Every structure is written in C-alpha cells, then in structure tokens.
Amino acid sequence: MSAIVHARVLDNLVRLRLGHLVERLDTLLAEAARGEPTYLDFLDSLLRGEVDSKQRKRVAMGMTIAHFPSVKMLDEFDFKAQPSIDQRLVRELATGRFITQAENVLLFGPPGVGKTHLAIALGRAVVEAGHSVLFTSATALLAALSRAELDGQLGDKLGFYAKPKLLIVDELGYLPFEKRSAHLFFQLVARRYEKGSLLVTTNQLVGQWGQVFGDDVLAAAILDRLLHHSHALIIQGDSYRLRMKRKAGVLGGASTLQR
Numbered sequence: 001m002s003a004i005v006h007a008r009v010l011d012n013l014v015r016l017r018l019g020h021l022v023e024r025l026d027t028l029l030a031e032a033a034r035g036e037p038t039y040l041d042f043l044d045s046l047l048r049g050e051v052d053s054k055q056r057k058r059v060a061m062g063m064t065i066a067h068f069p070s071v072k073m074l075d076e077f078d079f080k081a082q083p084s085i086d087q088r089l090v091r092e093l094a095t096g097r098f099i100t101q102a103e104n105v106l107l108f109g110p111p112g113v114g115k116t117h118l119a120i121a122l123g124r125a126v127v128e129a130g131h132s133v134l135f136t137s138a139t140a141l142l143a144a145l146s147r148a149e150l151d152g153q154l155g156d157k158l159g160f161y162a163k164p165k166l167l168i169v170d171e172l173g174y175l176p177f178e179k180r181s182a183h184l185f186f187q188l189v190a191r192r193y194e195k196g197s198l199l200v201t202t203n204q205l206v207g208q209w210g211q212v213f214g215d216d217v218l219a220a221a222i223l224d225r226l227l228h229h230s231h232a233l234i235i236q237g238d239s240y241r242l243r244m245k246r247k248a249g250v251l252g253g254a255s256t257l258q259r
C-alpha cells in the first residue's frame with residue numbers, strides 16, 4: 001500500500017513540476033523519520049528546498065541569457081581603491097529597484113577604472129533580483145543593428161534589444177559612430193525610453209557625445225532620453241590594473257609607488 005502512495009506522491013510531484021522534491025523525496029523522508037520534525041517544519045523544509053532550487057535554476061538561466069563576457073562580482077570590487085565611486089548608490093542599484101522604474105544608469109570614466117566590472121556585477125545582481133538582462137558591447141550592438149537593417153530585419157532586431165528589462169551597452173564612445181549607426185542607436189534608445197532600463201558605460205563625458213555620434217542634434221536627442229530618469233556614476237583616477245602593477249614595482253621606481 002505504501003508503495004502505491006509513494007508512487008502517487010512521485011507522480012503528483014512530477015505533475016506539479018516540483019523537480020527538486022522528486023529527486024530528493026527518499027532522502028527527505030528518511031531524514032524526517034530520523035529527526036521527527038513537526039508537520040509544519042517538515043512542510044517548511046520541503047517547500048524551502050524546492051523554492052531555493054528553482055531560484056538557483058532561474059538565476060543560472062538568466063546568467064546564460066545575459067551573455068556576460070566574464071564573471072565579476074560586486075564583493076570583488078575594491079571600493080577603497082576607487083574612492084570617487086558613490087558606494088551607496090552602487091549598493092542601491094544592486095537591489096534592482098531602478099529596473100521597476102525603467103531608470104537608466106550611466107557609468108563614466110577613463111579606461112581601466114572598473115566600469116565593465118561594475119556593469120557585469122550590477123547585471124548579475126539584477127538577474128538575481130529576478131529581471132532579464134542582456135549585455136553587449138556598443139560595437140557589437142551597432143554591428144548587429146546595421147546588419148539587420150541591410151537584411152530588412154531591423155524591426156525584429158530592435159525588438160530583440162528592446163525586450164530585456166536591463167540592456168547593458170558597454171564601451172560607448174571608444175569608437176565614433178557612423179551617422180547611420182548613430183541613428184540606429186537613437187531608435188533603440190527611443191524604443192526603450194520609459195519602458196526598460198539601459199546601463200551604459202562610456203569613457204566620454206556628455207559634452208563629447210556630439211563627436212561620438214557625429215551629430216550634435218542626434219546626440220542631444222539621445223542624451224535627453226537617456227538622462228531623463230537616470231543615475232550617473234562618475235569614476236575618476238588611474239587604471240586599476242596599472243596601479244596594481246605599479247604597486248608591484250613593475251612600472252618604475254619609488255616615486256610612482258607613492259601615488
């Protein structure tokens with residue numbers, strides 16, 4: 001009789017898609033027999049195990065979809081090395097609340113100061129908070145949009161980049177855009193405006209965006225939408241990598257070590 005009940009329980013767990021419980025049922029039953037938890041504690045531990053497992057799977061799937069170029073964590077970021085960063089703002093952004101308001105984040109700073117590191121780490125935190133994220137470099141984004149336009153697929157491609165709750169565009173401004181590309185970027189920004197968040201990293205201050213986009217009017221229209229509901233993180237200082245090398249004595253004498 002108990003074999004029949006056992007089979008029925010397994011069958012129902014499968015129907016309810018409670019995969020973690022399906023896998024762990026016998027172990028959990030044996031543990032309960034030994035520990036004799038209350039009915040409520042037993043139910044609580046079953047449900048917690050299943051919910052945790054589903055969350056882990058969802059995050060793993062979200063991380064795959066996000067296409068981060070490397071693994072970077074917020075707790076690996078050395079804030080002391082970069083005192084210009086508003087750490088409180090970074091921690092607030094990591095809660096993912098800005099996503100629900102479709103607010104944007106702009107990360108300004110020279111090369112090597114940790115912009116991409118923070119972008120990936122914040123993206124990860126946003127995935128963990130339950131939102132969809134896609135990471136792309138500005139160059140890859142514009143190449144994909146231009147190709148789609150040539151193939152008559154621009155609408156679909158814009159739809160693809162408009163879909164994630166957070167789109168991270170890394171390294172805007174390292175290469176100036178062609179006029180057509182700048183217009184494609186404008187279309188994407190306009191499409192996401194007040195619907196989904198953009199996180200942009202750039203080495204160019206806003207005043208230089210006219211040169212980046214090759215057109216002051218277009219740059220102003222892009223900035224207008226990007227900045228309307230936005231948080232700005234401005235990182236100053238030297239490249240982190242060079243500083244570490246300098247510390248290790250690779251790049252010169254005592255005077256540089258003092259910096």
Ligand code: ADP
Pocket residue numbers: 072076077078079081082109110111112113114115116117118240241
């Ligand atoms: P950027 O995108 O601003 O050019 P990156 O984020 O690529 O800079 O940083 C360059 C390297 O230095 C990366 O490996 C990054 O993890 C590391 N890095 C930069 N700043 C920090 C920091 N404050 N703490 C820890 N690692 C850092």
Ligand code: MG
Pocket residue numbers: 112115116117170171201
């Ligand atoms: Mg970078």
